[in-house]
Amino acid sequence: MKYDVIVVGGGIIGVMCAYELVKSGQKVLLLERGKIAQGTTANSFAWANATSKTTDQAYHDLNAAGLEGYHALLAEFGAEALGIKSGGSLQIAEPADAAGLQSLRDQAAALAAFGHAARWIETSELRALEPNLAFPADAQALFAADDLCIDAPRFTRFISDRIRQHGGEIRENCAALALQADDEGVVTGLTCDQGDLTAANVLVTSGPDINASLAKLTGYDGFHSGFPMGRVPGLLLTTPAVAPGLLGRLVYGASSNEVHILPESGGGIKIGADDMDGMVIEDQSKENLKRVGQLLLQRAAKLLPALGTVDIDSCTLGIGTRAYPTDGKTIAGQMPAAKGFYLVATHSGITLAPAIAPLMAALIVTQQMPNPLSPFGLERFPGFA
Ligand SMILES: Cc1cc2nc3c(=O)[nH]c(=O)nc-3n(C[C@H](O)[C@H](O)[C@H](O)COP(=O)(O)OP(=O)(O)OC[C@H]3O[C@@H](n4cnc5c(N)ncnc54)[C@H](O)[C@@H]3O)c2cc1C
Numbered sequence: 001m002k003y004d005v006i007v008v009g010g011g012i013i014g015v016m017c018a019y020e021l022v023k024s025g026q027k028v029l030l031l032e033r034g035k036i037a038q039g040t041t042a043n044s045f046a047w048a049n050a051t052s053k054t055t056d057q058a059y060h061d062l063n064a065a066g067l068e069g070y071h072a073l074l075a076e077f078g079a080e081a082l083g084i085k086s087g088g089s090l091q092i093a094e095p096a097d098a099a100g101l102q103s104l105r106d107q108a109a110a111l112a113a114f115g116h117a118a119r120w121i122e123t124s125e126l127r128a129l130e131p132n133l134a135f136p137a138d139a140q141a142l143f144a145a146d147d148l149c150i151d152a153p154r155f156t157r158f159i160s161d162r163i164r165q166h167g168g169e170i171r172e173n174c175a176a177l178a179l180q181a182d183d184e185g186v187v188t189g190l191t192c193d194q195g196d197l198t199a200a201n202v203l204v205t206s207g208p209d210i211n212a213s214l215a216k217l218t219g220y221d222g223f224h225s226g227f228p229m230g231r232v233p234g235l236l237l238t239t240p241a242v243a244p245g246l247l248g249r250l251v252y253g254a255s256s257n258e259v260h261i262l263p264e265s266g267g268g269i270k271i272g273a274d275d276m277d278g279m280v281i282e283d284q285s286k287e288n289l290k291r292v293g294q295l296l297l298q299r300a301a302k303l304l305p306a307l308g309t310v311d312i313d314s315c316t317l318g319i320g321t322r323a324y325p326t327d328g329k330t331i332a333g334q335m336p337a338a339k340g341f342y343l344v345a346t347h348s349g350i351t352l353a354p355a356i357a358p359l360m361a362a363l364i365v366t367q368q369m370p371n372p373l374s375p376f377g378l379e380r381f382p383g384f385a
Helices: 012-023 057-077 098-113 123-129 152-165 207-218 274-280 286-303 305-309 349-366 371-376
Strands: 002-008 028-031 089-093 119-121 140-144 148-150 169-171 176-181 187-192 195-204 229-238 250-252 260-263 269-272 316-325 331-334 341-345
Touching (some): 002 012, 012 028, 012 152, 012 349, 028 152, 057 148, 057 349, 089 123, 098 119, 098 140, 119 123, 123 140, 152 169, 176 195, 195 349, 207 229, 207 316, 229 286, 269 286, 274 286, 286 305, 286 316, 331 349, 341 349, 349 371
Parallel strands (some): 002 028, 028 169, 195 341
Antiparallel strands (some): 119 140, 187 195, 229 269, 250 260, 331 341
16 A cells, blocks of 8 residues: 555644645545544643734734634534634733733734734723623723634544545554655655555654654654754643633733633633743642642632632643744744655644645645745754755
8 A cells, every 4th residue: 555645643733734635635644653632732722813923924824824724614514513612812901011001902913914803892892791700990802703712632533534534544553663765865655563654755743742753753863952843831720611601712811810711612611821831840740730720720710700619629630742843933844855754843733733734735745835834844944954
């Protein structure tokens, strides 16, 4: 059996890429060393948005294309099947924190300049949208009505079922071990722990393990330290199911109470706080996790007081590891000077998967780099040009 493409990694990125490739008529095999959607995809806040991407237009546009991709999938398959919750996002600011307010206003101005739909709202509209939240009487907010909350494991498993329906093959509990190439360096297949496989192209989407995967697959140890990707852990807490309608959408609290919350598809509230991620890196003991989890819950209860009665022991705590490129932006494209060898490694992969996947499929099928992906090649980093 000769495959057109073997995809390594069954997270949201690999699964979406495999889906677009089978839809393009490619003979595709996806390998996952464990189960589909059990890596970072299973431990993500999973806010699909371009609202937080204001550094440059190309990266903003890629994220906006991801969000558009979700809306197209919603129209095709429906929210229930995909595990997607609409309602948008709110980022709250309070005038007492002049710097925080200005920073959010700058974000709103940048989004307006990019042509992105997000609008400034005053306290009365904020209160009407989220009557159960507690915030200062003069709070204001940035409202992005199109943003979505994704149940990423459910979404990814749904798409993997579509891959099989389109004739693609998925092997779980099957790890990729070594790339095979001819004397010219052209990919001919790979060795997995079930034997040798023949393929014209290999696409690696192994998430935060990309450095180690590339080193192992190519036999070149330099990828461990030389690949421009870091690993950044993050803690998330999910409460048991709460009263329906308690929270309508994703909310970022004002800077005086750094916390973000969203209604997740099982009926609970998912909670994270960027500044608390560091507290779980060094000590991941059960006691420390519970302690940090309790702090997260307290912050969330300041924003959504009904959470004040939730018992920490009834909550689920999860640590996810972000793959974080050293310049913060996606790496996607062909491995320079290695024909048939491709990779994607990115943060914000939940948002980006529906944008990156069709572009990677187009690159592999046509051998032409699609314009929206051209700023994100590995060639931009020293040593890979
Ligand atoms: C705390 C936290 C919050 C986040 N919040 C958001 C957010 O709000 N919005 C957003 O867009 N993104 C967010 N992200 C980022 C997002 O979750 C990730 O970018 C995305 O899940 C990455 O998906 P992936 O498919 O690249 O990696 P993964 O989901 O990790 O999948 C990679 C897969 O490859 C497999 N694999 C590795 N090596 C091999 C091998 N040799 N052979 C076979 N299989 C292999 C692994 O088992 C794994 O299943 C967040 C991440 C974290 C940690």
